[in-house]
Amino acid sequence: xxxxxxxxxxxxxxxxxxxxxxxxxxxxxxxxxxxxxxxxxxxxxxxxxxxxxxxxxxxxxxxxxxxxxxxxxxxxxxxxxxxxxxxxxxxxxxxxxxxxxxxxxxxxxxxxxxxxxxxxxxxxxxxxxxxxxxxxxxxxxxxxxxxxxxxxxxxxxxxxxxxxxxxxxxxxxxxxxxxxxxxxxxxxxxxxxxxxxxxxxxxxxxxxxxxxxxxxxxxxxxxxxxxxxxxxxxxxxxxxxxxxxxxxxxxxxx
Amino acid sequence: xxxxxxxxxxxxxxxxxxxxxxxxxxxxxxxxxxxxxxxxxxxxxxxxxxxxxxxxxxxxxxxxxxxxxxxxxxxxxxxxxxxxxxxxxxxxxxxxxxxxxxxxxxxxxxxxxxxxxxxxxxxxxxxxxxxxxxxxxxxxxxxxxxxxxxxxxxxxxxxxxxxxxxxxxxxxxxxxxxxxxxxxxxxxxxxxxxxxxxxxxxxxxxxxxxxxxxxxxxxxxxxxxxxxxxxxxxxxxxxxxxxxxxxxxxxxxxxxxxxxxxxxxxxxxxxxxxxxxxxxxxxxxxxxxxxxxxxxxxxxxxxxxxxxxxxxxxxxxxxxxxxxxxx
Numbered sequence: 001x002x003x004x005x006x007x008x009x010x011x012x013x014x015x016x017x018x019x020x021x022x023x024x025x026x027x028x029x030x031x032x033x034x035x036x037x038x039x040x041x042x043x044x045x046x047x048x049x050x051x052x053x054x055x056x057x058x059x060x061x062x063x064x065x066x067x068x069x070x071x072x073x074x075x076x077x078x079x080x081x082x083x084x085x086x087x088x089x090x091x092x093x094x095x096x097x098x099x100x101x102x103x104x105x106x107x108x109x110x111x112x113x114x115x116x117x118x119x120x121x122x123x124x125x126x127x128x129x130x131x132x133x134x135x136x137x138x139x140x141x142x143x144x145x146x147x148x149x150x151x152x153x154x155x156x157x158x159x160x161x162x163x164x165x166x167x168x169x170x171x172x173x174x175x176x177x178x179x180x181x182x183x184x185x186x187x188x189x190x191x192x193x194x195x196x197x198x199x200x201x202x203x204x205x206x207x208x209x210x211x212x213x214x215x216x217x218x219x220x221x222x223x224x225x226x227x228x229x230x231x232x233x234x235x236x237x238x239x240x241x242x243x244x245x246x247x248x249x250x251x252x253x254x
Numbered sequence: 255x256x257x258x259x260x261x262x263x264x265x266x267x268x269x270x271x272x273x274x275x276x277x278x279x280x281x282x283x284x285x286x287x288x289x290x291x292x293x294x295x296x297x298x299x300x301x302x303x304x305x306x307x308x309x310x311x312x313x314x315x316x317x318x319x320x321x322x323x324x325x326x327x328x329x330x331x332x333x334x335x336x337x338x339x340x341x342x343x344x345x346x347x348x349x350x351x352x353x354x355x356x357x358x359x360x361x362x363x364x365x366x367x368x369x370x371x372x373x374x375x376x377x378x379x380x381x382x383x384x385x386x387x388x389x390x391x392x393x394x395x396x397x398x399x400x401x402x403x404x405x406x407x408x409x410x411x412x413x414x415x416x417x418x419x420x421x422x423x424x425x426x427x428x429x430x431x432x433x434x435x436x437x438x439x440x441x442x443x444x445x446x447x448x449x450x451x452x453x454x455x456x457x458x459x460x461x462x463x464x465x466x467x468x469x470x471x472x473x474x475x476x477x478x479x480x481x482x483x484x485x486x487x488x489x490x491x492x493x494x495x496x497x498x499x500x501x502x503x504x505x506x507x508x509x510x511x512x513x514x515x516x517x518x519x520x521x522x523x524x525x526x527x528x529x530x531x532x533x534x535x536x537x538x539x540x541x542x543x544x545x546x547x548x549x550x551x552x553x554x555x556x557x558x559x560x561x562x563x564x565x566x567x568x569x570x571x572x573x574x575x576x577x578x579x580x581x
Binding site for chain 1: 348
């Protein structure tokens with residue numbers, strides 16, 4: 001009975017969060033702005049460099065990285081809408097209802113997951129005419145890791161939003177200061193081995209690097225690659241930590 | 255409906271503590287309309303948030319709608335409605351969607367939730383706004399929506415935190431019309447906080463006055479005014495030299511109090527000015543004092559507050575400490 005009411009509460013929260021999305025499909029494109037920009041304006045520049053992955057086109061190497069970039073910019077900012085509701089009165093209003101607190105987090109995270117998946121499929125579809133050849137089983141496996149990572153990032157973003165209410169300064173500070181370095185140090189734009197040794201060392205400490213490497217390996221069909229294992233582990237760690245911290249923050253009340 | 259004993263809440267602020275609520279004892283029965291009146295910073299909102307399970311008490315107990323707020327907060331939440339100080343609707347969701355979601359939060363099935371949403375839209379004159387977003391509504395409309403959200407599951411007990419603060423007088427009157435009508439329809443118990451004494455005076459059956467975290471008065475508005483403050487009688491004399499004599503006569507009246515003289519004006523308090531005034535005027539006449547004007551005024555709850563605390567409700571708005579954290 002409690003499981004059923006938890007699921008029902010999750011669906012209630014998900015439906016609420018998701019309902020405005022189909023009404024404003026252009027909004028989805030806006031949040032994809034940065035990855036799309038890099039896809040179309042930066043990606044073609046790679047054609048002038050040597051190919052990084054054997055005989056494949058540079059797109060095979062580039063597209064997985066762009067998907068991770070989208071993961072960093074999309075779900076990471078999901079907490080913003082929660083922050084607005086925390087500062088206003090709607091979160092308080094929902095907290096006085098019998099809604100399960102954990103369901104409030106999971107429902108919101110599920111919405112981010114659905115959007116992320118739709119956007120990923122869109123990017124892959126847009127990259128095909130440019131020269132990207134999707135390897136279907138690999139892409140599917142890659143999408144799984146992507147969404148697990150995205151769920152974790154979304155949950156972390158919500159945790160951050162809760163921690164930074166009511167002023168919100170912590171939220172902006174962390175997201176702005178953390179996002180870009182994480183992205184640049186994970187080799188999404190150019191291979192890290194183009195760079196000096198010290199940069200490569202820093203990159204190996206960055207969890208996102210391993211997830212990016214895993215994505216590239218999977219999209220190329222190399223399931224047995226060691227990077228796939230590391231990337232999967234890191235994605236799961238991020239998801240577990242994010243969900244744990246998020247539910248704890250939600251339960252402790254706001 | 256509400257039974258609280260020794261409800262206390264302490265906040266940690268900086269290096270010290272703030273006792274926002276100190277030992278609240280209150281009993282509210284079904285069907286009552288209770289106003290919690292006090293200046294800003296008195297502990298009204300904190301008390302309300304403890305009773306609605308939003309905030310755990312530091313000590314004390316409270317049973318709301320038959321459930322204990324500490325051991326069964328979910329049980330309390332399922333049985334009450336709440337209209338908070340800030341707007342409860344999300345900016346970017348449609349009005350009707352928010353209502354349907356709210357009904358589903360209380361476990362109503364989709365079809366029932368839709369029905370209730372339409373019903374409540376009608377009750378609060380929100381039908382024409384069903385597809386609008388709350389961010390585009392006026393203050394009064396948004397507040398009606400907040401009340402709709404609080405009532406959609408037909409709770410037996412509704413809490414309202416400063417329901418009409420920030421609204422213009424017309425919207426305020428409109429909100430009250432709706433609240434009272436809904437109460438007539440369903441017999442809902444209403445518990446609200448306010449710092450508008452006119453509102454507490456005219457709307458509430460029972461007024462509970464709170465100051466510095468403690469209840470200092472509890473009763474009907476009329477009884478509080480009669481017992482604690484008394485009516486005021488103001489008399490002016492033609493001749494300043496006679497003012498002192500008029501004051502003497504006033505002091506001799508049974509039940510008179512707080513006699514003051516200022517130039518030609520004499521003021522005093524009695525419990526029933528309607529009966530005291532003719533007697534006073536006759537005594538003044540008998541003493542040879544020539545009266546120029548005489549008037550009486552009924553007390554306000556501000557007079558009650560003044561009598562109890564020495565401060566006026568209007569002047570004593572203390573702003574709450576910024577950012578109190580849980581102790």
